[in-house]
Amino acid sequence: MTSHRPNGPRAGFWSRRTLLRVLIVLTLVSGTNYLVWRWLDSVNWNYWWIAVPLVLAETYSLIDAFLFGTTMWRLRERGEPPPPVEATVDVFITTYNEPIDLVMATARAALAIDRPHRTWVLDDGARDELRQAAEAAGVGYLTRSTDWADRPRHAKAGNLNNALFATDGEFLLILDADQVPDPAILDRTLGYFRDPKVALVQTPQWFVNVDDSDPLGSQAPLFYGPIQQGKDGWNAAFFCGSNAVLRREALMQIGVVGYVREVGRAVRVALDAAGRVVREARRTAAEHSPAVVRALDEVDAAVGRARAELKQGEPLSEVTYRFQQRVDEAGRGVVAADAESLRADLAAIEALPIASDDELGAVIVDDVALQRLAARDWSPLGALESVKALVRAVDVDLVAEAQPVMPMATISVTEDMATAMRLHGAGWRTMYHHEVLARGLAPEDLSSMLHQRLRWSQGTLQVMLKENPLTQPGLSLGQRLMYFATMWSYLSGFAAVVYIAAPVLYLFFGIRPVQTFGGEFLARLLPYLIITQVLFSVVGYGIKTWRGQQYSLALFPLWIRACTTAVGNVFFGRSLGFVVTPKERQQGGGIPWRLIRPQVVAMVVLVAAAVVGLIRLGLGLAPTAQGTWVNLVWVVYDLVVLSVVIEAARYRGPVSVEERAT
Incomplete structure (x- = not known):
């Protein structure tokens, strides 16, 4: 064709x-x-x-x-694309367990793409045979770094995130292992990036092993046609996981935003636990001196102010620093009145399961520690110290993950929709270019088709449940409806x-x-x-x-x-x-x-x-x-x-x- x-x-x-x-x-x-x-x-x-x-x-x-x-x-039919920009491009071919001949057929076709670029096979299966075949063909080969050992792998999203930090091209062409690219694929897509706000250009997925009857419904001409063109009219064309060119800068931006969001969530969780600690301490504060009661009131106010500052978008480091200063100020003057109880509480804090990772310079507090801190009947001054321990223990390095910054969204088994929605939420634009520029393989039997459809639907519903587009900040009304429609x-x-x-x-x-x-x-x-x-x-x-x-x-x-x-x-x-x-x-x-x-x-x-x-x-x-x-x-x-x-x-x-x- x-x-x-x-x-x-x-x-x-x-x-x-x-x-x-x-x-x-x-x-x-x-x-x-x-x-x-x-x-x-x-x-x-x-x-x-x-x-x-x-x-x-x-x-x-x-x-x-x-x-x-x-x-x-708002169905939109785009005309001829603008002339391509001059830029560095990395071509990523993602694979896990696909036949090596199939992967290498795609890789060799990628080498023949007209514009200057570097071709990489991203092998999540870490197969020596594929490494050797790629090296023999002059194709770059990447697999997971050791940082991913014993940490969540996040399937294809993790594979791409690993490769993003091992390469430096300004743009990325992402291909599934079976999607053989046309030599003109970059010539026909890079021109859209003359607009500095364009983050993604998606092209159709088209399959060579589907006959005219298409009983498995693989070709999806309604989606890769009027629906994507309609979404394009609302600046909501989706990333579909393959046959797309993306701007690295845009991905890295949303990765950093995601990192800040995760750390912010951890700070909010710590502040919530701190609030519970203070409320419990205030419940028994009447038997203590007025200075103690006043100190607890000041800490409770500090928790509220920190929450408000987070909502206003204040830098996390400044919010946590000011909070610690307020707690320190509240604790001055009540040490002598509460010294005996404090000694017992400090021993309890020392016994909490708060671990230190010397190599990463991080302090890690787990759920058990949070529950103990929030549930213990603290003395008033002990409550102040436990509150400070909670906020100090926020894992700013996200050491549970292989890398703290994840440009490709990892909230779903299908990384594409969530990533596109985050790009739109950050103010980036996307384009749908209705031209077949890669040819792939559709499932050839009912079992494979059902598995594919189940994964797509599960991933889409995961995104809806975790990051409902109707409530996500930064999206226009049209974009919200386009995501929600799917x-x-x-x-x-x-x-x-x-x-x-x-x-x-x-x-x-x-x-x-x-x-x-x-x-x-x-x-x-x-x-x-x-x-x-x-x-x-x-x-x-x-x-x-x-x-x-x-x-x-x-x-x-x-x-x-x-x-x-x-x-x-x-x-x-x-x-x-x-x-x-x-x-x-x-x-x-x-x-x-x-x-x-x-x-x-x-x-x-x-x-x-x-x-x-x-x-x-x-x-x-x-x-x-x-x-x-x-x-x-x-x-x-x-x-x-x-x-x-x-x-x-x-x-x-x-x-x-x-x-x-x-």
Whole structure:
């Protein structure tokens, strides 16, 4: 396939965007009209246990349509890129356990990139065979430094962060191990960096081993097209982990900001513990002298002032220094009155598990120490000393990590979205260049595809739970909505269960979640559905978007699993079990029915419901004939959508790894 060369906004672009905006407005108006009626007049409260979930699922879908419409509102088609800037570039090829021949095919193609650059293989598997192959080809080879031993590795983000501190190029081209670059990739992207505020230029991911039917939905033409172009219009184009060029300065800036944020969090935790210590000491302070009570009041005020200074953005070193000075001042004059109790308290402080790392010059206080400091019944002056020990013990070197500054975000198993969101929050700009400039390998079987989708959805939901874009500082309203739209889409699994269950309950048992399926229902629903499909058709004109729509429903068990595991990881510390997506076919010759068991069960139940519904209609047992036909159409739609997983389970990739370079 030849590269897609952009030639500026195509003829009729502005009229197309006007049409899109009209359809977006009509979709939202018709959808709101339908949902208001559903909530106010049509919920069958006799069966609230299915009626309420159904109207909530429909509300979810309308919000999803609003977010999609907002994305498309500023759809942007960029023209020819500016001439490239002259700069130093490091090409990073990330790998863990991919076949060495595959990695080296990408590396050799990277060597042939037109503009001056240095090519590096970042081998997280530390394989001697790959090192030798890279050296023989004249390719740089990097693996983790010894600083990473016995510390969190942070998967691909950690691999990239390690390489950032071992290289010095002004710009970075990041490629996955299977993404073979076009020689012109830097010529076509570096020009955007003439704008000094541009931090990222993302290009599409396109796969050579996907045929026209694309039963696994790998090509994602809707995302790597209208959606990214829409986000680009809001200055919210995403970093997608590969086929992107980034500005080192921007990454290092957000890395430093992240470091300051982590130290600030540690100081806030220490101040919270200090506040608890002082409150406990004040509880018994009445039996001491007025000077002691006054000292505790002053320390409590010092804790409040330190918190306020942190919120105002005061430098951490100055905040902690002033706090220590205030505590010292409060403690003067009460030493003699509290000397005997102080001796016992100092001995208790000495016994706390506060370790010193002489090599790093750091003092480390762990959670056990914090709990003991906050919980002990201190004498008033002992409380003052413990408060100072808490703040002194903040780990400013972050010695639990291999390196204190992590430019690539490490809060998620997918580092790309979180990194892009932090870049946008820091005021940087991003661009989406819609031209295929690298060709890779998609998963060739259902098992690998499901694993890949699960990792993507888990990572996205981790970001939502840890750094919700709706509350992150520095983002514009449009950027908040663009990030949230992607995160919101992964909640569709719960709505899908309801959309499958509702027609089954009606056809089997005559349970109506809606008061009527009659004329008013159809008059309000059909315009909404028709206009929505027309909108999708205009957005996806000339590209195949049906697979994406199918998988949003058909992978409902996976989306639900992603939600539960992401919540378990973020709030309960459970592992996600990160594994690199295989680049070669994994399953044997049989159909892996176990992977799609929930969907197969759902399809069997839907077929049975259709048969029972027709029988009940013929026997005169159906609540209404119109309701039966509406739900039969609903069942047929569900079956058509779910059928994609059967095709996916039977699919075998048409192109082998060895054939992709030809």
